[in-house]
Amino acid sequence: xxxxxxxxxxxxxxxxxxxxxxxxxxxxxxxxxxxxxxxxxxxxxxxxxxxxxxxxxxxxxxxxxxxxxxxxxxxxxxxxxxxxxxxxxxxxxxxxxxxxxxxxxxxxxxxxxxxxxxxxxxxxxxxxxxxxxxxxxxxxxxxxxxxxxxxxxxxxxxxxxxxxxxxxxxxxxxxxxxxxxxxxxxxxxxxxxxxxxxxxxxxxxxxxxxxxxxxxxxxxxxxxxxxxxxxxxxxxxxxxxxxxxxxxxxxxxxxxxxxxxxxxxxxxxxxxxxxxxxxxxxxxxxxxxxxxxxxxxxxxxxxxxxxxxxxxxxxxxxxxxxxxxxxxxxxxxxxxxxxxxxxxxxxxxxxxxxxxxxxxxxxxxxxxxxxxxxxxxxxxxxxxxxxxxxxxxxxxxxxxxxxxxxxxxxxxxxxxxxxxxxxxxxxxxxxxxxxxxxxxxxxxxxxxxxxxxxxxxxxxxxxxxxxxxxxxxxxxxxxxxxxxxxxxxxxxxxxxxxxxxxxxxxxxxxxxxxxxxxxxxxxxxxxxxxxxxxxxxxxxxxxxxxxxxxxxxx
Numbered sequence: 001x002x003x004x005x006x007x008x009x010x011x012x013x014x015x016x017x018x019x020x021x022x023x024x025x026x027x028x029x030x031x032x033x034x035x036x037x038x039x040x041x042x043x044x045x046x047x048x049x050x051x052x053x054x055x056x057x058x059x060x061x062x063x064x065x066x067x068x069x070x071x072x073x074x075x076x077x078x079x080x081x082x083x084x085x086x087x088x089x090x091x092x093x094x095x096x097x098x099x100x101x102x103x104x105x106x107x108x109x110x111x112x113x114x115x116x117x118x119x120x121x122x123x124x125x126x127x128x129x130x131x132x133x134x135x136x137x138x139x140x141x142x143x144x145x146x147x148x149x150x151x152x153x154x155x156x157x158x159x160x161x162x163x164x165x166x167x168x169x170x171x172x173x174x175x176x177x178x179x180x181x182x183x184x185x186x187x188x189x190x191x192x193x194x195x196x197x198x199x200x201x202x203x204x205x206x207x208x209x210x211x212x213x214x215x216x217x218x219x220x221x222x223x224x225x226x227x228x229x230x231x232x233x234x235x236x237x238x239x240x241x242x243x244x245x246x247x248x249x250x251x252x253x254x255x256x257x258x259x260x261x262x263x264x265x266x267x268x269x270x271x272x273x274x275x276x277x278x279x280x281x282x283x284x285x286x287x288x289x290x291x292x293x294x295x296x297x298x299x300x301x302x303x304x305x306x307x308x309x310x311x312x313x314x315x316x317x318x319x320x321x322x323x324x325x326x327x328x329x330x331x332x333x334x335x336x337x338x339x340x341x342x343x344x345x346x347x348x349x350x351x352x353x354x355x356x357x358x359x360x361x362x363x364x365x366x367x368x369x370x371x372x373x374x375x376x377x378x379x380x381x382x383x384x385x386x387x388x389x390x391x392x393x394x395x396x397x398x399x400x401x402x403x404x405x406x407x408x409x410x411x412x413x414x415x416x417x418x419x420x421x422x423x424x425x426x427x428x429x430x431x432x433x434x435x436x437x438x439x440x441x442x443x444x445x446x447x448x449x450x451x452x453x454x455x456x457x458x459x460x461x462x463x464x465x466x467x468x469x470x471x472x473x474x475x476x477x478x479x480x481x482x483x484x485x486x487x488x489x490x491x492x493x494x495x496x497x498x499x500x501x502x503x504x505x506x507x508x509x510x511x512x513x514x515x516x517x518x519x520x521x522x523x524x525x526x527x528x529x530x531x532x533x534x535x536x537x538x539x540x541x542x543x544x545x546x547x548x549x550x551x552x553x554x
Contacts, residue, residue, distance in 0.1 A: 019259035020328040021251040023396050027244045031236035032090075035229040035398045038253040039262030039478040040219040045254050046070070046229070047216045052248040054210045055107060065234040066245075067091050067112070070217065072099035073226040073478065089234030093117075099223060101196065103215065110203045112213050116196035121220030126201040127186040127213070192220075226262070226478035231398075258325035263481035268325065270482065271318035274489040275311050281493065282307035285500050295505035299355055303503070306348040307496060313341035314489075339393075343386045350382045350416055351375070353458065356503060357423035359430075359451075371423055378419050385412040417462045424455045450502060457498055464491040 021036060040046070048068065055066065069090050091104050096117040101124075104113045114124065186202045203213050229251065235243045257265055285304050289296050316338035323331045358371045367375075388409035395402050431448040465488045473484040 019253055019261075019324060021249075021253075021396060023247070023249050023251070023398050025245075025247045025398070028233075028247060029236055029242055029244050030400075031233055033231040033247070033398045035231055035249070035396075036251060036253065037226065037228050037261075037397070039226045039255075039264075039481070040253075041224050041255050041257075041262050041479070042219065042221045043256050044219045044224065044262075045216065045252075046219075046227070047214075047252040048229070049214045049250040050212045050248075051250060052210055052212055052246070053105070054246040056209065056243055056245070065089065065091065065232075066107075067102060067104040067232055069103070069230045069232060070101045071228050071230070072223070073228070089232065089237060090230070091232050091234055099225070101217070103201075105203060105211065105213075107203070107205070107209075107211060110205060110211075112201040112203050112215075114196050114199040114201065116194065119196060120193050120222040122223045123190060123192045123218045123220070124196050124199070124215060125188065125190045125218070126199075126215040128189045128200060129202045130185040130187045224262075252328070254328075259328040260321065260325045262479045264321065265325070266482045267485060268318045268321045270486060270489070271314045271321065274493065275314035275318065277493055278307060278311040278314060278496070281497055281500070282311060288500075288504060292505040297505070299352070300503070300505055302348070302352055302355070303500060306345070306352050309341060309345045309348055310492070310496075313338065313345045316341055339390050342389070343383070346382050346386045347379065350378050350420055353420045354378060354423055356454070356499070357420060357427060357458075359423075359427045368426075370426065374419055374422055378416055381412050381416050381419075385409055385416060388412065413466070417466065421455070421458060424451065424458065427451050428455065454499070454502060457495060457502075461491060461495040464488075 019038075023035065025033070038044075038046070053066070091102055093100070093102065093115075098117070099119060100117045101119060102113075102115040104115070106113065111129075112126075114126075116124075189199070189201075191199055201213055201215060203211050205211050231247060231249070233243060233245055235241055253259070253261070255262060255265065260267070282304060285307060289300050289304065316334060319334045320330050320338045323329075323334060354371075354374060358367060385408075388405045391405045392402065392409060395405070428448060428451050431451060469484045469487050469491075472487060473481050476483055
């Protein structure tokens with residue numbers, strides 16, 4: 001399964017171009033498509049190119065039912081997505097308490113009507129028809145290629161070609177109509193704030209029932225915030241109505257500092273700084289293992305591998321965001337390296353936590369059948385969760401698969417987090433029973449106390465990285481949403497340090513006082529039950545290098 005996920009990486013990277021979005025939907029039936037969410041600072045820009053919008057036949061399409069909406073979150077960060085009214089078409093709103101811009105496409109009049117609510121100092125740039133009404137028929141088009149003007153008297157004047165293509169007959173009239181439909185002259189228009197309301201942009205029809213247009217918005221100082229760009233086909237809101245359409249759109253979002261959203265701008269520096277801190281912790285841990293090599297178990301080196309893998313993953317994550325900010329899309333090689341290390345880090349994390357929770361190597365050297373089943377469940381689910389994360393990162397928000405994989409990631413992650421608590425609970429129960437029946441009650445009670453601390457640590461780690469972080473993201477202002485990632489990384493670092501401190505290889509660590517005795521007890525049980533090794537003594541070398549001999553009969 002891991003091999004399959006790695007093979008999918010190059011394919012996934014071709015799905016999207018990060019902050020330069022290229023989306024193509026065919027035979028779509030959703031009445032609202034969430035295209036993207038982006039946080040804009042002052043002078044941030046949004047450019048939307050509707051390359052192609054293919055609608056059903058004009059006779060079956062009502063006007064004022066298709067278009068785009070650009071809405072700012074009601075309170076900075078409190079609502080990452082503005083609430084959609086499923087009963088009222090957003091494009092038909094006549095007033096709004098939110099900052100909202102509507103682009104209503106009317107294929108009958110070949111125009112796009114703009115409505116703005118509460119916009120203050122943002123600037124809209126687009127194209128509108130240069131001439132309208134009768135002037136369009138009698139002006140340049142009428143006097144040019146199909147009229148009696150200069151073109152008619154010049155190159156296509158008195159000869160047969162002029163009479164056929166641009167004369168006074170019916171063919172000349174038909175040619176004039178064709179020119180008006182295919183060669184609409186436009187001019188650039190730029191309006192600010194309230195002047196947007198009522199503006200009509202040109203809608204170009206380039207083939208049967210297919211249209212395109214372009215607009216650009218520059219965010220002003222009073223309008224900066226977190227914006228959601230949506231596409232609406234309100235006809236599909238009606239019961240029993242299904243009006244499929246095809247959409248091809250290019251979106252370029254940018255802030256003055258680069259292509260990253262306002263909340264993502266600090267992330268490259270955050271990730272590289274946290275990588276340095278994780279590397280420092282990993283080096284200190286490695287030094288500790290080398291210093292106390294006689295008390296080191298294999299799981300200690302697994303913990304070191306996790307710390308180094310986490311460091312490398314953060315470095316590649318920082319590099320990936322750096323190139324997205326500069327180029328508008330990730331560099332494929334760096335992105336692949338990040339996803340590979342992310343997969344390894346996720347697998348190592350849950351394997352290490354589960355092994356520590358079972359007391360493997362620290363308390364015993366074998367895993368029970370129940371514990372083996374936990375690993376058989378957690379490891380494949382963790383691979384699935386990481387694959388879902390990669391697909392979400394490399395898939396446009398507007399695609400129908402995006403929401404599905406996001407739900408899969410959330411569900412699988414919760415299952416994994418809950419599953420790793422079971423081995424800890426089982427170890428606590430085992431130590432509780434041992435403290436009442438075993439002669440070493442004081443040692444077992446001390447280990448029981450430490451396992452309880454470890455259980456609380458895992459719960460706090462899950463709580464901070466899965467719940468508190470999400471609440472923080474939706475309650476802080478849009479430019480501070482990077483604090484969610486900061487909380488996750490700091491919580492992970494603290495959890496790693498505390499876990500290493502609790503399980504450090506030292507002769508006075510209560511965790512390390514049980515393996516020899518526990519293994520001896522298990523071996524004694526096997527010897528006593530089988531009787532095959534009766535009378536044979538077992539020699540065990542302790543952590544300080546001295547040999548110890550026990551009689552199996554004891």
